[in-house]
Every structure is written in C-alpha cells, then in structure tokens.
Amino acid sequence: MLRFSRTKIVTTLALILVGLSLAVPSFFSPEQRRGFMASLPGWFPSWIVPQRAIVLGLDLQGGSQLLLEVDQNELVASQAKSLRDDVRRVLQQENVRAEGGIQLLQRGVQVRIPDAAARAKVLPKLRELAQPISNPLVGQGAGRTLDITEQPDGAIRLALTDAGITERTRRAVSQGIEVIRRRLDSTGTTEPSIQQQGADRILIQVPGEQNPERLEKLLGSTAKLEFRMLADSPTGDVDLLPSKDEKGAKVPVERRVMADGGDLTDAQPAFDHQTQEPMVSFKFNLKGAQRFGQATAENVGRRMAIVLDNEVVSAPRINTPITGGSGQITGNFTVAQANDLSVLLRAGALPAKFTVVERRVVGPGLGRDSIQAGKLATLVAGALVIVFMFATYGVFGFFANIALIVHVGLILGLMSVLEATMTLPGIAGIVLTIGTAVDSNVLIYERVREEVRAGRSIVSALQAGFDKAFATIIDSNSTMAIAALILFFLGSGPVKGFAVVFILGILTTVITAVTLTRMMIALWYTIARPKVLPF
Amino acid sequence: MRLLRLWPDESHFDFMRFRRFSFPLSALMSVATVILFLTVGLNFGIDFKGGTLVELQAKSGTADVGAVRHTANGFGFGETEVQELGGQGTILVRFPLQPGEQGQTAVMQKAHGAFDADYEFRRTETVGPRVSGELVQSGTIGVVLSVLAVLFYLWFRFERELALGAIVGTLHDIVLTIGIFVISRIEFNMTSIAAILTIVGYSLNETVVVFDRTRELMRRYKTIPTVELLNLSINSTMSRTVMTATSAFLSLLALVLFGGEAIKGFAIVMLAGVVICTYSAIFVSTPVLIYLGLMLSGVKAQGRPAGGRVPQAAE
Numbered sequence: 040m041l042r043f044s045r046t047k048i049v050t051t052l053a054l055i056l057v058g059l060s061l062a063v064p065s066f067f068s069p070e071q072r073r074g075f076m077a078s079l080p081g082w083f084p085s086w087i088v089p090q091r092a093i094v095l096g097l098d099l100q101g102g103s104q105l106l107l108e109v110d111q112n113e114l115v116a117s118q119a120k121s122l123r124d125d126v127r128r129v130l131q132q133e134n135v136r137a138e139g140g141i142q143l144l145q146r147g148v149q150v151r152i153p154d155a156a157a158r159a160k161v162l163p164k165l166r167e168l169a170q171p172i173s174n175p176l177v178g179q180g181a182g183r184t185l186d187i188t189e190q191p192d193g194a195i196r197l198a199l200t201d202a203g204i205t206e207r208t209r210r211a212v213s214q215g216i217e218v219i220r221r222r223l224d225s226t227g228t229t230e231p232s233i234q235q236q237g238a239d240r241i242l243i244q245v246p247g248e249q250n251p252e253r254l255e256k257l258l259g260s261t262a263k264l265e266f267r268m269l270a271d272s273p274t275g276d277v278d279l280l281p282s283k284d285e286k287g288a289k290v291p292v293e294r295r296v297m298a299d300g301g302d303l304t305d306a307q308p309a310f311d312h313q314t315q316e317p318m319v320s321f322k323f324n325l326k327g328a329q330r331f332g333q334a335t336a337e338n339v340g341r342r343m344a345i346v347l348d349n350e351v352v353s354a355p356r357i358n359t360p361i362t363g364g365s366g367q368i369t370g371n372f373t374v375a376q377a378n379d380l381s382v383l384l385r386a387g388a389l390p391a392k393f394t395v396v397e398r399r400v401v402g403p404g405l406g407r408d409s410i411q412a413g414k415l416a417t418l419v420a421g422a423l424v425i426v427f428m429f430a431t432y433g434v435f436g437f438f439a440n441i442a443l444i445v446h447v448g449l450i451l452g453l454m455s456v457l458e459a460t461m462t463l464p465g466i467a468g469i470v471l472t473i474g475t476a477v478d479s480n481v482l483i484y485e486r487v488r489e490e491v492r493a494g495r496s497i498v499s500a501l502q503a504g505f506d507k508a509f510a511t512i513i514d515s516n517s518t519m520a521i522a523a524l525i526l527f528f529l530g531s532g533p534v535k536g537f538a539v540v541f542i543l544g545i546l547t548t549v550i551t552a553v554t555l556t557r558m559m560i561a562l563w564y565t566i567a568r569p570k571v572l573p574f
Numbered sequence: 575m576r577l578l579r580l581w582p583d584e585s586h587f588d589f590m591r592f593r594r595f596s597f598p599l600s601a602l603m604s605v606a607t608v609i610l611f612l613t614v615g616l617n618f619g620i621d622f623k624g625g626t627l628v629e630l631q632a633k634s635g636t637a638d639v640g641a642v643r644h645t646a647n648g649f650g651f652g653e654t655e656v657q658e659l660g661g662q663g664t665i666l667v668r669f670p671l672q673p674g675e676q677g678q679t680a681v682m683q684k685a686h687g688a689f690d691a692d693y694e695f696r697r698t699e700t701v702g703p704r705v706s707g708e709l710v711q712s713g714t715i716g717v718v719l720s721v722l723a724v725l726f727y728l729w730f731r732f733e734r735e736l737a738l739g740a741i742v743g744t745l746h747d748i749v750l751t752i753g754i755f756v757i758s759r760i761e762f763n764m765t766s767i768a769a770i771l772t773i774v775g776y777s778l779n780e781t782v783v784v785f786d787r788t789r790e791l792m793r794r795y796k797t798i799p800t801v802e803l804l805n806l807s808i809n810s811t812m813s814r815t816v817m818t819a820t821s822a823f824l825s826l827l828a829l830v831l832f833g834g835e836a837i838k839g840f841a842i843v844m845l846a847g848v849v850i851c852t853y854s855a856i857f858v859s860t861p862v863l864i865y866l867g868l869m870l871s872g873v874k875a876q877g878r879p880a881g882g883r884v885p886q887a888a889e
Contacts, residue, residue: 110675251698395702396701397700398678400699402695411834415833416828416832421825423825431578432577464837467829474825477817478818481818482783485817511786518778522771525771534768
C-alpha cells in the first residue's frame with residue numbers, strides 16, 4: 040500500500056499531466072489558440088502543444104439544425120411520371136396506339152394495347168426501360184427498377200419495384216448531400232456539418248447566427264428550374280401551374296420542357312438596366328444554348344414560362360430568338376431573393392423533394408446564457424462538495440478534492456483530444472459527476488475507518504480499506520457504465536453529450552480516486568507518520 | 575479539528591423493522607403513479623409529442639404573456655400553451671403538432687410574422703410526426719434495454735436473490751421517478767430519458783454497495799439470521815450512503831439553483847431521484863431479500879444448491 044515503485048509514480052503523474060494539458064486548449068478561443076501557435080519560436084516542435092479542443096454543441100454556441108427527409112410519395116409520383124413519358128416515347132417510336140392513353144397508377148403506369156402483334160412489338164422495348172440495380176453489396180442479383188407484367192385483357196403494367204425505389208432514395212440522399220454542400224459553400228457558411236442519417240435523411244448543422252427561415256428555404260428548396268411555353272388553352276398536354284405574376288392564379292403551361300436548370304453553367308444576381316429591378320442572369324451550356332435557341336426561334340411572339348419548383352416565376356414574351364446562350368429571370372425579386380436564387384441555380388437542383396421533419400434553432404443569446412449558467416453551477420457544485428469533503432475528512436478530504444479536480448480536468452482533457460461535443464446536458468453531466476465522483480473516495484475512507492475500529496493499525500487499515508473497497512468501486516461504476524453506454528448508443532445530439540461525459544468520467548475515476556489518492560495518502564503517511572487516523 | 579460526522583460510527587439501527595411502513599408506502603406510491611400515469615399522463619415535450627416550441631425574449635424586457643397567448647391562439651393551430659420562464663421577459667410558446675410533415679413550417683412562419691417585431695427568438699424547435707414517433711420508440715427501447723442489461727450484469731455478478739432484490743429496487747425507482755414527472759408536470763423529453771437512465775445507474779450503485787457488503791458478511795458469518803445480516807449490511811454502509819447522497823444532493827442543488835431554466839427540469843428530477851434511490855436501497859431492495867429467501871453462507875460454503883431457495887431446516 041505504502042510502497043510505490045518510482046516508475047509507477049512517474050508514469051501515473053505523467054499520464055495525469057498529459058491528460059490535464061490536453062484540456063488546456065478548450066479554455067481558449069480558436070483565435071487565441073492560433074495566435075499562441077503563431078507566437079511560438081520556429082525551433083519549437085509544434086506537435087508537442089495540444090491543439091484539439093472540445094466542440095460546443097449547437098445548444099451552447101447557437102445555430103440551426105435541420106433534418107431533411109426524402110419525400111417518398113413525391114419520389115414515387117415523379118418516378119411514375121417520368122416512366123409515363125418514357126412509355127409515351129416508346130409508343131411513338133414504334134407507332135403503336137394505346138387504347139385509352141397511358142394510365143398513371145400509384146406506383147407505375149399501365150397501357151392497354153389490344154392488338155397482340157403491336158403488343159409483341161412494344162413489349163421488348165418496354166422491357167428495356169427496366170434497369171438493373173447495381174448494388175455493390177448484393178451484386179447484379181439485386182433486381183430491376185421495374186416489374187413488367189402482361190394482364191389477360193391486353194394491358195401491360197409497369198410497376199416500380201421496392202428495390203428500385205430504395206435505390207432511387209439512396210441516390211437522392213447522396214446527391215442531395217452534394218447539392219446542399221455546394222449551396223452552403225457558396226453562401227460562405229462556416230463549418231457546416233452535413234451527414235446522412237438513416238436511409239432517407241440528411242442532417243444539417245449550421246453553427247452561428249443565421250436567419251433560420253432563409254436557411255430552410257436555401258436548403259429545403261428543390262430549385263427545379265424549367266423553361267417551357269405558356270399554352271394557349273388549358274386543354275391537351277398542359278399542366279396548370281400557379282403564376283407569380285398573376286398572384287398565384289393558375290395558368291396553363293405546356294408539358295414539354297425546352298431547357299432546364301441542369302443545362303445552366305452559371306447564374307448570378309444582377310439588375311435590370313432599365314427598371315433597376317433585381318434579377319438573375321444565367322448562362323447555358325452548349326447543348327442548352329442550342330435547344331433554347333431553337334425553341335425560342337420556333338416560338339417568336341409567344342410567351343415563355345420560367346417554372347421554378349412548379350411555379351411560374353415569370354412569363355416573358357419571346358421577341359427575338361435567343362441564340363446567345365444567356366438570359367435573365369425577372370420576377371419581382373428582392374435583392375436577397377435574387378441572390379439566393381442564383382445560389383440555388385448554381386448549386387443545382389435537389390434530386391428529389393426533401394421535407395424538413397425536425398428543426399432546432401438556438402439563438403446565440405440563449406447559448407451564451409446556458410454556458411454562463413453551466414459554469415456557475417459547476418463552480419458552486421465544486422465548491423460545495425469540496426467544503427463538504429474537507430469538513431468531513433480533513434486532510435483525507437483534501438486528497439479527495441485534489442483527485443476530484445484532476446478527475447474533472449481529465450474528463451475535459453479526454454473530451455478535447457476526442458474533439459467531443461459539449462452540450463447543455465453534458466454540463467449537467469459534469470456537475471453530477473462532481474457529486475458522484477467522490478463516492479469512490481468515500482467508499483475507501485469509510486472502509487478504512489471501519490478497519491481501524493475493528494482494531495487494525497493505520498497501515499493495515501489503509502491497505503484493507505483500499506483493497507476491499509476496490510471491488511465495490513468496480514461494481515458500482517460498472518452499473519453506471521451500462522446505463523451510460525445505452526444512452527450513448529440510443530441518444531442523439533445533446534443527450535449523447537451527456538453520455539460521453541458520463542462514460543469518460545467512469546474511466547477516469549479509477550485513475551484518480553484509486554491510484555492518485557492512494558499515492559497521496561502513501562506520501563502523507565511516510566512524512567507525517569500518524570499514530571491515529573486523522574478523521 | 576472536529577470533523578463533520580453525519581452518521582454515528584457505530585449504529586445498530588433496526589432498518590428492517592421499517593419494512594412494515596416502507597413496503598405499503600412504496601406499494602401505494604407505485605400504484606398511485608401507475609394510476610396517475612394512465613389518467614393524467616406525462617407532460618410530453620415536443621420531442622415525443624411533435625409540434626413547435628418557441629422561446630421568446632421580450633426586447634423591452636417585460637413580456638406580455640396575455641397578449642402573446644391571445645395572438646398565438648388566434649393563429650388557429652389549436653390549443654397553444656404559453657408559459658413565462660424565469661420572469662425576465664422570457665416566454666415559452668408551444669404549438670401542437672400540425673398534420674403532415676409540412677404543417678409545422680406554417681406555424682413557424684406565422685410565429686415569426688407575429689412576434690419578430692417585439693421579441694427575439696431565443697430558440698425554436700420543430701419536430702414532425704414521424705421523428706417524434708421514432709424518438710418515443712428509441713426512448714422506450716433505451717429504458718427497457720438498460721433494465722435488461724443491468725439484469726444481465728447482476729445475474730453474472732451476484733446471487734440470484736440479490737439480483738432480484740436489486741431489480742425490484744430499480745423498477746421501484748423508475749416508477750417513482752416517472753411519478754415525479756407526472757406530479758410535477760416537468761416536461762418529459764429526450765433529456766428526461768437521460769435522467770431516468772442515470773437514475774437506473776445511481777439506484778443500482780446504491781443497492782450494489784449494500785449488497786456487496788451483504789455478500790461479504792454472508793461469507794464471514796456462517797449462521798446469522800437474515801434480518802440481522804441485512805441490518806448489519808445497511809448499518810455498516812450507512813455512513814458511506816449518507817456521505818454520497820449528500821454530496822450528490824449538493825451538486826444537483828447547485829444545478830437546480832444556478833444551472834439555468836433549460837436544465838432545471840432535469841436537475842430537479844435527478845435531485846428527487848437521489849432521494850428515491852437512497853430510500854429504496856435501504857427500505858425496499860434490501861428488506862425485499864427477506865421475502866426472496868436469501869441463501870445463507872453456511873449453505874453457500876458447501877457449494878450453491880441448484881434450487882436456489884434454501885429450506886429453513888438447513889440452518
């Protein structure tokens with residue numbers, strides 16, 4: 040008990056010192072840390088200086104968190120619609136007429152071709168529409184995107200398969216993450232975090248002060264831009280879409296798309312030379328420019344419809360063919376709106392419609408207040424427990440208090456090196472840890488007292504106290520660890536921060552409450568040589 | 575120097591006698607909790623219920639709760655709760671869940687439109703129907719899983735009767751903690767699940783410390799009546815129990831008083847949890863062992879019988 044090898048003492052102290060020094064960067068702002076690193080002389084090895092710091096959670100530093108989910112219904116509906124267009128194209132190419140047109144089903148389409156010969160001609164072409172799903176995990180056997188069946192009455196049904204929809208969702212999410220990253224990057228947002236969550240969700244965390252509504256619009260908008268023609272009558276192959284010019288009244292728009300946002304190479308906010316109205320000017324790529332030029336040449340005198348997310352933003356009259364490959368979108372925008380629209384067009388459209396299913400926004404004021412309150416509570420709790428321990432155990436309480444301070448320091452050090460996230464519940468975890476960490480010391484001390492009462496000498500009582508209490512310390516910390524681990528795996532965000540603090544606390548308590556306290560007591564005993572237990 | 579001593583060094587208190595009061599009391603409180611839980615229910619926060627929560631800070635420093643309530647109810651989103659927080663011009667407004675994932679966006683827009691002029695939005699949270707459903711699921715799984723995991727640990731680490739006693743105590747503590755949530759109307763959200771799991775951990779901690787001692791005493795005294803054994807276990811660990819409970823209580827008290835509004839609910843529940851856990855370790859899970867037919871070490875020394883329960887004649 041009282042003999043520690045020199046190596047053991049040095050190793051323990053070194054470990055503790057390193058652990059504590061890791062926590063230091065977390066007490067400074069990133070600017071201060073950078074300034075310090077810059078002020079170091081050139082010969083000084085910079086890797087020695089700990090630089091990683093605890094990350095503040097959004098609930099403490101303020102910021103926005105959005106959880107976007109692929110709209111499955113919309114995804115299936117748009118898949119079915121594009122399938123309908125494909126089928127129509129096939130029928131036109133093969134010159135086959137479907138009786139009653141192409142029926143749109145909930146998850147696919149159906150065409151009735153009573154003539155068996157015509158049916159036999161179209162069927163292989165339709166089968167080509169079903170693409171194999173290449174899944175690197177399952178290989179080619181993963182199935183196809185379409186399930187094509189012939190009904191007895193001469194109808195052919197093309198149904199979207201589950202595997203196809205899952206695959207489509209997966210692609211929508213991974214492409215969506217790219218698009219959202221481009222959008223955030225071009226707004227100059229600092230350190231956003233964009234992650235996939237589950238199969239069909241994207242979690243976006245943007246620290247700092249933001250206009251949450253603007254952010255949501257920027258991230259949640261599909262930004263699907265189409266250049267179509269206004270139709271003369273609301274019948275035939277037209278969609279009825281709300282028009283911004285007409286205050287939301289529906290106008291007929293031809294279904295045929297002349298060019299779309301995918302053909303753009305650039306978009307910038309600009310001002311109309313005559314009216315000084317904010318607008319967005321754009322440039323087409325070669326293919327887009329050709330198609331757009333041709334379409335405008337064919338339709339001089341008619342009105343074009345610029346459709347953004349199924350709303351007609353503006354419907355300018357085509358006075359001359361636009362062959363230069365560039366143009367403008369006007370539509371009563373404010374400067375900010377024109378700016379955001381150009382960001383959206385540059386970053387491209389989201390591959391599917393995403394809905395916001397969870398949104399948490401914390402203003403910087405609340406975060407600051409929470410940190411303040413958390414600091415105060417931690418200090419008060421620390422002071423109360425330290426006084427209490429000292430009042431009860433005297434010099435042994437003093438040792439326990441040093442162990443406690445080192446304990447909290449080590450938690451912060453480990454969190455820093457892991458770059459773990461500190462949240463408000465995490466601070467609560469620190470405060471709670473202050474209260475429960477002394478439990479190990481209390482277990483040991485009370486045991487020592489008992490052993491002395493039972494007639495042992497101080498040395499053997501100390502020895503027995505540490506030995507016997509150790510099993511109990513392991514038991515009681517294990518039970519705590521079980522609860523904390525489950526919390527870590529199930530919790531999200533702030534609650535996870537709490538679990539992290541707790542788990543690290545359990546790990547470090549063994550070092551501080553057992554080894555460190557033991558060393559201090561051994562040192563004290565060798566110096567003081569007490570005849571009676573001082574508490 | 576005279577040092578503080580909260581519990582006498584030598585105590586021979588007959589804790590087991592109190593089971594005549596503590597068992598009916600605990601049973602009554604547990605049944606009352608179950609009834610209240612089923613009738614009144616928990617005050618679910620938006621994590622589990624879905625909906626929109628807005629925390630407003632009056633720019634002028636004083637909030638007009640009545641006016642905010644009137645305006646918010648005028649939106650037509652259904653029953654809207656408005657509550658003053660801390661009294662420094664901060665109010666919480668809770669809008670119920672609107673149908674569809676998109677429905678919540680309209681609430682946000684209306685709220686910003688109406689309150690942006692006079693209030694700063696300190697916090698807004700929106701949880702759609704699907705996410706809240708999943709959170710309920712993962713929260714429930716968490717609590718069930720932790721009880722199972724703990725059961726597993728105890729089964730490995732302790733004799734069957736001790737493990738059973740600890741589980742009775744833990745369930746008792748979970749039920750009463752939920753009772754605290756029901757009665758206090760403290761919002762039940764994801765952080766509350768964290769509180770419950772922490773209480774599970776603390777409850778076991780308290781029980782395990784006593785039972786570790788029980789086991790040790792069982793080995794030392796071959797023939798000792800169960801009641802005496804358990805009284806001895808509690809008396810000899812009591813000074814530690816009081817110390818740890820006090821220091822946990824002090825630190826949580828600091829959290830309640832200074833930790834701020836956002837964490838107050840959590841802190842209050844944890845504070846109550848420490849009291850409940852300490853009570854149950856002494857007055858519930860330990861005396862329960864009397865009825866579980868605790869195996870005595872005299873038998874144990876000859877190896878553990880397969881049946882578990884030892885006939886009294888073996889003594």
